[in-house]
Amino acid sequence: xxxxxxxxxxxxxxxxxxxxxxxxxxxxxxxxxxxxxxxxxxxxxxxxxxxxxxxxxxxxxxxxxxxxxxxxxxxxxxxxxxxxxxxxxxxxxxxxxxxxxxxxxxxxxxxxxxxxxxxxxxxxxxxxxxxxxxxxxxxxxxxxxxxxxxxxxxxxxxxxxxxxxxxxxxxxxxxxxxxxxxxxxxxxxxxxxxxxxxxxxxxxxxxxxxxxxxxxxxxxxxxxxxxxxxxxxxxxxxxxxxxxxxxxxxxxxxxxxxxxxxxxxxxxxxxxxxxxxxx
Amino acid sequence: xxxxxxxxxxxxxxxxxxxxxxxxxxxxxxxxxxxxxxxxxxxxxxxxxxxxxxxxxxxxxxxxxxxxxxxxxxxxxxxxxxxxxxxxxxxxxxxxxxxxxxxxxxxxxxxxxxxxxxxxxxxxxxxxxxxxxxxxxxxxxxxxxxxxxxxxxxxxxxxxxxxxxxxxxxxxxxxxxxxxxxxxxxxxxxxxxxxxxxxxxxxxxxxxxxxxxxxxxxxxxxxxxxxxxxxxxxxxxxxxxxxxxxxxxxxxxxxxxxxxxxxxxxxxxxxxxxxxxxxxxxxx
Numbered sequence: 153x154x155x156x157x158x159x160x161x162x163x164x165x166x167x168x169x170x171x172x173x174x175x176x177x178x179x180x181x182x183x184x185x186x187x188x189x190x191x192x193x194x195x196x197x198x199x200x201x202x203x204x205x206x207x208x209x210x211x212x213x214x215x216x217x218x219x220x221x222x223x224x225x226x227x228x229x230x231x232x233x234x235x236x237x238x239x240x241x242x243x244x245x246x247x248x249x250x251x252x253x254x255x256x257x258x259x260x261x262x263x264x265x266x267x268x269x270x271x272x273x274x275x276x277x278x279x280x281x282x283x284x285x286x287x288x289x290x291x292x293x294x295x296x297x298x299x300x301x302x303x304x305x306x307x308x309x310x311x312x313x314x315x316x317x318x319x320x321x322x323x324x325x326x327x328x329x330x331x332x333x334x335x336x337x338x339x340x341x342x343x344x345x346x347x348x349x350x351x352x353x354x355x356x357x358x359x360x361x362x363x364x365x366x367x368x369x370x371x372x373x374x375x376x377x378x379x380x381x382x383x384x385x386x387x388x389x390x391x392x393x394x395x396x397x398x399x400x401x402x403x404x405x406x407x408x409x410x411x412x413x414x415x416x417x418x419x420x421x422x423x424x425x426x427x428x429x430x431x
Numbered sequence: 432x433x434x435x436x437x438x439x440x441x442x443x444x445x446x447x448x449x450x451x452x453x454x455x456x457x458x459x460x461x462x463x464x465x466x467x468x469x470x471x472x473x474x475x476x477x478x479x480x481x482x483x484x485x486x487x488x489x490x491x492x493x494x495x496x497x498x499x500x501x502x503x504x505x506x507x508x509x510x511x512x513x514x515x516x517x518x519x520x521x522x523x524x525x526x527x528x529x530x531x532x533x534x535x536x537x538x539x540x541x542x543x544x545x546x547x548x549x550x551x552x553x554x555x556x557x558x559x560x561x562x563x564x565x566x567x568x569x570x571x572x573x574x575x576x577x578x579x580x581x582x583x584x585x586x587x588x589x590x591x592x593x594x595x596x597x598x599x600x601x602x603x604x605x606x607x608x609x610x611x612x613x614x615x616x617x618x619x620x621x622x623x624x625x626x627x628x629x630x631x632x633x634x635x636x637x638x639x640x641x642x643x644x645x646x647x648x649x650x651x652x653x654x655x656x657x658x659x660x661x662x663x664x665x666x667x668x669x670x671x672x673x674x675x676x677x678x679x680x681x682x683x684x685x686x687x688x689x690x691x692x693x694x695x696x697x698x699x700x701x702x703x704x705x706x707x708x709x710x711x712x713x714x715x
Contacts, residue, residue, distance in 0.1 A: 320542040322510050327560035327609070328530040337559065341546050418545045418589060 208388040213395065216388035223377065224396050230373040231362050232400060234290060238297025239358040239404070243351060245298055246305025250343075253306075254313045255335060267306060275300045275361075279368035293365030293373075300361040301354040308350030312343025345419035348412040355408050359401040374400075455519070456483035457645045458507055458613055463516035464670075465502055475670040476502055480516070482664055482673065484613070484647055489639050491648045491656040493702065494666030495710050500649045501617050503666070507647060508536055508615050521612055532560050535606030535614045535644075539621040541598040543590040549597075550586040553577055553604040560609060569608070576604035579641065581634055596627040600634065607638070613645040620655070632658055633687060640684050653706070657681075657698045658690060665702060667709020674709050677701060 190210045196202070197209035204212055217224065249267060253260035278299060282292035316339055324334050366375025374397050381389035412419065465477040476499045484490045492500045505511040506518060509525030520528035528534050543552045553573035558564060577586055580600040590598055599619055606614055619635075620628045632655055639646050639659075650656050656663045657679055665674045680694050689695055 317540060317542045319538045319540060323536055323538075323542070323556065324559055326508060326510060326526070326529040326534065326536060327532065327556060329559045333559065338544065341544070344546075416546070418591065 205385045205387050208391055212388040213391040216386075216392040217395065220389055220392060224374070224393065227372060227374045227377045227393070228396055228400060231366070231375065231397070234293040234297065234362040234365065234373065235355075235358045235400070235404060237290070238294045238361060239301060239355055241294065242298045242301035242354055242358065243305055246302040246350065246354065247309055247347070249302065249306040250309035250313060251335075253310055254339065255331070267303070271303045276364050279364055282365070283369040288369050288371060292368070293362055293370070296365040296368075297358045297361035300364075301357040304353035304357065305347065305350040308346045308353075309343050312346025313339045315346075316342050344416045345412075348408070348416055348419070351408050352405065352412075355404045356401060359397065359404065363397060455522075456488075457486040458482075458484035458518075458520050458647060460503075460507065460518045461516055463503070463506055463513045463518065465499075465506060465511065466514040477506070477513070478668075478670040478672045480671075480673055482676070484645060486612070486645055487643050488661050489646045489648070489659055491650055491660040491663045492666060493650055493653065493656045493663055493706070494671065495706065496651055498666050498668075498709070499671035500666050503671075504615055504617050504647065504649045508534055530560075532609040533612045535609050535611035537599075537602050537606050537614070537616045537619045539618040541590075541595075541602035543598055543601055545590050548587050548589050549577060549582060549593065549601050550574055552590065552601050553608055556605050557608040572610075573604065573608050576607045577601070579607065579638060580604045594627075595623050596631055599623065599631060603635070603638070607642070607644075611644070613647065615647050617649045618651070619648075621651075628652070628655070635659060636685060653699055653702045654690070656702065657695055658685070663698075663702060665705045665709065667706070675705055677705070 194210050197207065202209075208216075249263070253264055253267075275296065279292070279296055282295050286292040286295060313335075316334075320338065321334060324338065329337075362373070363375035363378070366373040367379055370376040374393050377393045378390050378397075381387075381393065460483075461481050463477055463480040464475065467474050467476050480503060482490075492503060494500045502511060506513050507520065507525060509518075509520075509527070509529045518525050521531075521533045523531070523533075525534065529536075544555065547555060550570055550573050553576055554566075554569040557572060558566070558569045561569075574583075574586060577583060577600075580603050582597060582600050582604065585593065585597060588597075590601070593601065603614075603616075603619065616635075620631045623631060635646070635648075636659055638644070646659075648656070648659060660679055661683075663677045663679060665677065666672070667674045677698065679698050681689050681692060681698075
């Protein structure tokens with residue numbers, strides 16, 4: 153990796169020739185860029201003598217990470233539990249809403265505009281109400297996550313369920329397949345790639361929901377730590393907690409993506425071939 | 432019954448004469464009219480269409496795109512209920528016939544399920560139609576049909592690994608797996624390149640010769656219609672009706688050599704002038 157970032161021009165030319173044969177994986181490039189930005193950040197802070205409480209150097213953030221490790225770890229546990237519970241319930245809610253809209257035509261037509269209307273309520277503003285209703289513990293955070301994250305799941309799943317070729321539906325109907333059979337055998341498997349796309353959006357929304365929920369009122373968790381540290385002007389700890397939140401979010405995201413590969417191995421090929429056909 | 436038949440005879444003397452007898456065909460349509468509502472305005476799409484497809488024959492419906500030939504095929508398949516007229520397939524109304532697996536369908540888009548391989552796709556409709564059939568039996572039948580359409584060896588391939596022509600072959604195998612009496616096909620080769628299209632025409636001819644199924648093909652290719660059919664119904668006008676029914680006087684069984692025969696060229700010319708006539712009669 154250092155060869156790439158710090159290589160001399162002559163050396164880069166030779167590695168370029170190798171790279172033509174076997175291109176570097178994306179994650180290596182991403183790590184290299186992150187390392188470069190971190191080094192620049194550290195240098196800039198030292199060069200311009202930026203006060204730590206305004207913007208800490210990466211080294212200060214790392215120090216804070218190590219010093220507050222135990223606290224951060226237990227805060228991560230609480231926040232991760234909120235995210236996991238909220239995300240799973242959001243997924244179930246979103247899938248259920250989509251299935252109900254597709255299966256029960258008339259009720260669905262009544263429900264859909266209300267779901268869209270509800271999506272336009274600023275959900276973050278509901279956090280204090282949820283505290284009022286459900287207390288300070290796990291429940292209000294989970295409810296907030298569900299409310300924020302179910303929408304992309306419902307919409308993407310709905311698109312997937314409804315985008316089955318009409319001629320294929322006609323084909324099934326012609327041999328006497330019932331609505332439920334078409335839903336089960338064709339619409340639901342057809343919707344899975346769309347569902348997974350919705351779940352990927354939902355998992356990032358879930359992280360946001362957990363932090364916002366903790367801002368509104370909490371006694372533990374990473375969001376709570378960020379808020380507490382800001383009252384203490386402990387900016388390195390804010391950044392340390394932010395770093396942990398980001399890594400946690402990334403980990404959750406890749407769990408969803410890994411699930412996608414297991415569950416819908418045909419998805420990328422399917423999209424690629426369809427695009428090829430369209431052009 | 433004979434009274435009704437003589438009425439049909441008067442309406443479509445040419446069609447009945449070409450069919451060779453006054454007996455109702457396997458697919459029988461009499462006085463079909465279809466109205467659609469476009470922006471709340473009632474519009475007639477098909478006008479007084481009568482045709483009879485004898486058992487075991489190969490019949491094409493040809494006409495300019497958008498003239499209503501696909502609509503007619505959907506009426507024959509029981510997917511659209513005609514505003515006026517009567518349709519029967521194997522002596523019963525089409526949607527009942529479809530449920531009893533008398534009708535097999537193929538469209539321009541093969542619409543395979545991307546999560547199922549070729550054999551699973553070919554078996555899928557049969558398993559949907561018959562919930563008592565075992566997976567092994569359905570797949571055995573599907574495998575036989577894949578072999579018939581020239582896809583042996585590709586049974587385990589996913590749709591994304593198949594070419595456009597191969598995907599359409601799977602779709603035809605899926606329809607044949609139902610063991611239908613009649614195969615209704617709506618421009619099944621419309622999305623394929625010229626060479627693949629010719630290949631698929633030969634494949635379809637072979638399927639017809641080997642299975643003896645009754646086939647109704649919607650196409651806008653003159654060569655395809657002449658090469659494959661015993662009889663071509665030319666549609667045109669607005670609302671669309673049958674301009675002429677043209678018997679194709681080429682010997683059976685046909686081979687690709689027949690395209691050099693003079694009868695082929697004569698039929699081709701005749702269809703061409705009919706299509707031009709139909710085209711000119713359409714509103715701009």
